[in-house]
Amino acid sequence: MHPQVISEAIFSSTKLRDLAYYADDTTLIFKMEVREALKLLEEHQIFVNCIVTSPPFYGQRDYEVEGQIGLEAHPSIFIDTLSDVFGLCRSILADNGSLWVNIGDTYWSGKGQHRSGESKQGARRFGLRPQDKKGDGKWCVPKQLLLIPHRLAIAMQDDGWLVRNDNVWRKPNPIPDQVRDRCSMSHEYVFHFVKERWYYFDKNPVGRPTDTGSILPPLDTWELPTVRGKRKGHSARFSEELVRIPILTTTPPRGIVLDPFAGSGTSLAFARKHGFRCIGIDLKEEFCELTKNSLLEVVQQEEEENQSE
Numbered sequence: 001m002h003p004q005v006i007s008e009a010i011f012s013s014t015k016l017r018d019l020a021y022y023a024d025d026t027t028l029i030f031k032m033e034v035r036e037a038l039k040l041l042e043e044h045q046i047f048v049n050c051i052v053t054s055p056p057f058y059g060q061r062d063y064e065v066e067g068q069i070g071l072e073a074h075p076s077i078f079i080d081t082l083s084d085v086f087g088l089c090r091s092i093l094a095d096n097g098s099l100w101v102n103i104g105d106t107y108w109s110g111k112g113q114h115r116s117g118e119s120k121q122g123a124r125r126f127g128l129r130p131q132d133k134k135g136d137g138k139w140c141v142p143k144q145l146l147l148i149p150h151r152l153a154i155a156m157q158d159d160g161w162l163v164r165n166d167n168v169w170r171k172p173n174p175i176p177d178q179v180r181d182r183c184s185m186s187h188e189y190v191f192h193f194v195k196e197r198w199y200y201f202d203k204n205p206v207g208r209p210t211d212t213g214s215i216l217p218p219l220d221t222w223e224l225p226t227v228r229g230k231r232k233g234h235s236a237r238f239s240e241e242l243v244r245i246p247i248l249t250t251t252p253p254r255g256i257v258l259d260p261f262a263g264s265g266t267s268l269a270f271a272r273k274h275g276f277r278c279i280g281i282d283l284k285e286e287f288c289e290l291t292k293n294s295l296l297e298v299v300q301q302e303e304e305e306n307q308s309e
């Protein structure tokens, strides 16, 4: 299918550049609430080819910034909020574009605030999480797996998205969870959503070569190690390998990749390394700075490679 790629001009729009935290000829970073930034992009008639993102997971982290998503009192509010965000994404996604969403699940604990003082747990529990409160007695009862990824995917279908895959990211090195009466969690999902039946997809860069020389599409189970610790200053960073299949299969040459919850800028750095243009959004200035620095590192590497040629 013929890819829709917009002109270079949007990256030189002074209006957008003035509102951006960082801008250059191929990159825009916005330090804004995600819905505000998406509306701004729509107003400027921007459209993107590939959206790849890992939104905050429900009740997992406190990013210590006002307006953050992820700590809603009830999981249904969280699902509604994410559906709204992706509804705005839909308006700026090319008709033949793709949206990839990495999302993991959460248990309702209902135990109350963690008080053991154990350092590992203390780091994971930032205080009173929504799922530590008394629940609604239905979805939210102690020990219940909330099925957040599945609920989000169903809400997205109801909003008109086509679900192409519920890719499973299998982690060979999951964070040990201290449970005795269920299996330990070692996977997250990376949903592939599209707007229309026919969309841009090039399996060749990441496909599986056969003995006959043909290329099969990649599998829907991806075994990739997690990024551990607060590397590069962000505790929920994903690995560049997680965005390899999404970005390389669904971004046409010179296309635009958007990460609406950019964090430390992993997807933007990967996109830029592969010659794509990119747009990132994050509410927190510290993370926008990390993204800017990751991109400047890529630019510097490119310059060094060009000089040595």
Ligand SMILES: C[S@@+](CC[C@H](N)C(=O)[O-])C[C@H]1O[C@@H](n2cnc3c(N)ncnc32)[C@H](O)[C@@H]1O
Pocket (backbone or CB within 6 Å): 032, 033, 034, 035, 053, 054, 055, 056, 057, 063, 065, 067, 068, 069, 070, 234, 236, 237, 238, 239, 260, 261, 262, 263, 264, 265, 266, 267, 281, 282, 283, 284, 287
């Ligand atoms: C799971 S992290 C993304 C991590 C990223 N994939 C990486 O590799 O670094 C989610 C991000 O969403 C941001 N965020 C949370 N609520 C937001 C909001 N309402 N608007 C914009 N960004 C938000 C957080 O600051 C956080 O950096």
